[in-house]
Amino acid sequence: MKKTILIAGSGFAGFWAAIAAMRAVSLAGKADEISVIMVSPAPNVTIRPRLYEAVLENMAPDISAQLAVTGVQYVAGRVEGIDTDNKRVTARLNDGQEMALAYDRFVLAAGSYGAIPPVSGFAEHSFNVDTLEGAQCLETHLLDLKHKPHTAARNTVVVVGGGLTGLESATEMPQRLRAILGNEDVRVVIVDSAAEVGAGMGAEASAVIQQALQECGVEPRASVRVTAVDAGSVTLSDGEQIAADTVILAAGMRASPLTEQIPGERDNSGRVLGDAYLHAPAAPGVFVTGDTVKVPTDNAGNYNVMSCQHAMSLGRVAGYNAAAELTGLPLHPYSQPKYVTCLDLGTWGALFTEGWERKVLVTGAEGKKIKQEINTLWIYPPKADRDALFAIANPDFVIVP
Numbered sequence: 001m002k003k004t005i006l007i008a009g010s011g012f013a014g015f016w017a018a019i020a021a022m023r024a025v026s027l028a029g030k031a032d033e034i035s036v037i038m039v040s041p042a043p044n045v046t047i048r049p050r051l052y053e054a055v056l057e058n059m060a061p062d063i064s065a066q067l068a069v070t071g072v073q074y075v076a077g078r079v080e081g082i083d084t085d086n087k088r089v090t091a092r093l094n095d096g097q098e099m100a101l102a103y104d105r106f107v108l109a110a111g112s113y114g115a116i117p118p119v120s121g122f123a124e125h126s127f128n129v130d131t132l133e134g135a136q137c138l139e140t141h142l143l144d145l146k147h148k149p150h151t152a153a154r155n156t157v158v159v160v161g162g163g164l165t166g167l168e169s170a171t172e173m174p175q176r177l178r179a180i181l182g183n184e185d186v187r188v189v190i191v192d193s194a195a196e197v198g199a200g201m202g203a204e205a206s207a208v209i210q211q212a213l214q215e216c217g218v219e220p221r222a223s224v225r226v227t228a229v230d231a232g233s234v235t236l237s238d239g240e241q242i243a244a245d246t247v248i249l250a251a252g253m254r255a256s257p258l259t260e261q262i263p264g265e266r267d268n269s270g271r272v273l274g275d276a277y278l279h280a281p282a283a284p285g286v287f288v289t290g291d292t293v294k295v296p297t298d299n300a301g302n303y304n305v306m307s308c309q310h311a312m313s314l315g316r317v318a319g320y321n322a323a324a325e326l327t328g329l330p331l332h333p334y335s336q337p338k339y340v341t342c343l344d345l346g347t348w349g350a351l352f353t354e355g356w357e358r359k360v361l362v363t364g365a366e367g368k369k370i371k372q373e374i375n376t377l378w379i380y381p382p383k384a385d386r387d388a389l390f391a392i393a394n395p396d397f398v399i400v401p
Contacts, residue, residue, distance in 0.1 A: 003034045005322045006089060006103035008079040008258065010040035011048075012311040013290025014109035015063055015381060017319030018072045020393040021107070024323035026071075034326055036319075037073045037101070039091050049308055050375050051135040052169040052344075054176045060132050065384035075099070079110065082261040084283040105285050105322035109315060110256035112269075112291035112306050117251055121229030126160070126249040129169055141246065146180055153243040155186045158234045160226050161250035162192025163200060164343055167209065169248050171216045171346030189242055191221045191234075201341070202358040205351060212345035253306045255292050262286060267294045269306070276333040278318040289318035298337040302356050308379050310336060312399055320395040332395040340400050342371045 005021045007014055021036045044060040051059060067074050077099065081090035089106065091099045114130035116122050127141060128134040148154050157177065159170040170190040177186040190197055190213070197220040198209035213220055221236060228235040234242045255270035264282035265273040271294040272280050278293060280286040290311040297304050304310040317334045324331050341358060343351045350367035353360050362370060378399065382388055391397075 003104040003326050004102060005034060005036045005105045005107065005319075005326070006101055007036070007038045007107040007109055007319070008040070008089070009109035009111055009256075009290070010038055010043060010063065011045060011109060011111045011290060012308045012379070013111070013315035013318070014038060014040065014107075015045050015066075016312050016315030016393060017107045017109050017287075017289055017322070018067065019070055019389050020316040020319030020395060021323040022070045022072050022319075023390040023393045024320045024327060024329055026390070028323070028327035028329055030327050031071060034323065035073060036071070036323075037075060038067065039075045039077055039079050039089075039101070041076065041078050041094065043067065043074050043076070045381055046132050047375075047379060048130070049379065051129040051132060052165060052172055054139065054172065054179070056132065056135055056139060059135070061381055063381050066381055066389060069384045069386045070389055075101075079258060082106070082108075082258060084261075084263060084286055087285055103285070104326060105287065107287045107289060107318050107322050108256075108258060108262065108272075108280075108292050109290045109318070110258045110292060112253040112255050114249065115252045115254045116249065117226075119226055119228065122226075122247075122249060125229045125231055126247040128249050129165060130253075138246075138248065142176065142180055145177075145245065148245070150184070151243070151245075152187070153232045153245045155181065155184060156242065156244040157186075157188045157246040157248065158242055158244045159188065159190045159248045159250060160234075161252065162190060162194055162197040162220075162222075163250060163252065164341070166190060166192070166248075166250035167198060168344045169250055170218045171212060171344070171348065173346075174217045175347055186217075187219070188217065189219045189221055189244070191224060191226060191236065193225050194222060196220075196222050201343070201351075201353070204360050205341075205343075205353055205358045208351050208360060208363055209343075209345070212348035212351070215348045216346045253291065259288070259292050262288065269294075277321050277331050278314065278334055279321075287318040287322050289314040295334055297339065298335065300337075300356075302339070304336070309340070309399060312379070313397075316393055316397060317395045319393070338398075338400055342367065342374055344368070344371050344375075
């Protein structure tokens, strides 16, 4: 009877976990003995890092051909229940039927979602660039603004959250609004509870971010929180009220709720604390990867963040190790000591940093070229060529040289 490696999720981590598992199975000559099955609502990888952009074409490339050419089986549905004691999951198929799937190894790569703070009005009146559907909804709303009467609120966007997504959304917005509304005065405000917007990037990078915000025409509001949102305004904790018809929430991520069904410790974002091989230590046969795991990236006390940079490597290692345990191949510890950040800052350009201290290496137009290469080439699934896919699915493959 064939053994099964079951993967929940088709994002950056899930895709590469599936290809890496199939590569290891093929490498061991066990393709007739082990099946690799992916379960996800659609056979697509959503390019979440680009959803702040105005043009949303090709933001969810189809991976059916890549799965087929490597021998990965695909099930259209969503994992809803995980029984780690009996090594079985329950999936809700796209046609509404329920399906039970047994596994010998299970890889949880269900990703994360944008957290909604418990603040009045956020759920009803804010937009997000967390999902493709959310980004499309925002774009429809922005295009509809030109049909509304000219008011300060119509011409104002408030972005809540000063992390990477918030900064990229805010600095993209002035030119995006002007393209829709014409040569009208537009206003973009970014709100963050930190002492300075962009402070999380470190002092050197933060200084560059302040310059970019100013040149892009984005107003920073630091050391404040949003206390209320309604259909036409945002109220801040210092009492300021900003008239705005558009509020974009980018206030942090939480791991998939499926992590709550995996025994073991979790961090404040709901991520399972994994071991060096990406096992869920309290759940035999279960691997956690991508945004569902927290694990050291090196020996210097650094941990992975919720980013495609880490998810792609984590996926490769988890998929390989799941197959290695069933084929007798040696396990591969996760290690990703090199860390870079490339932050798009609208018309100003982009900021490229290296290391956890985020040393600034490239800025402006040259940084923009690097960002565009990352966004349009590095993070996209390769073409459906088995040998090429397997070469990149090696757990030793280095994304950032």
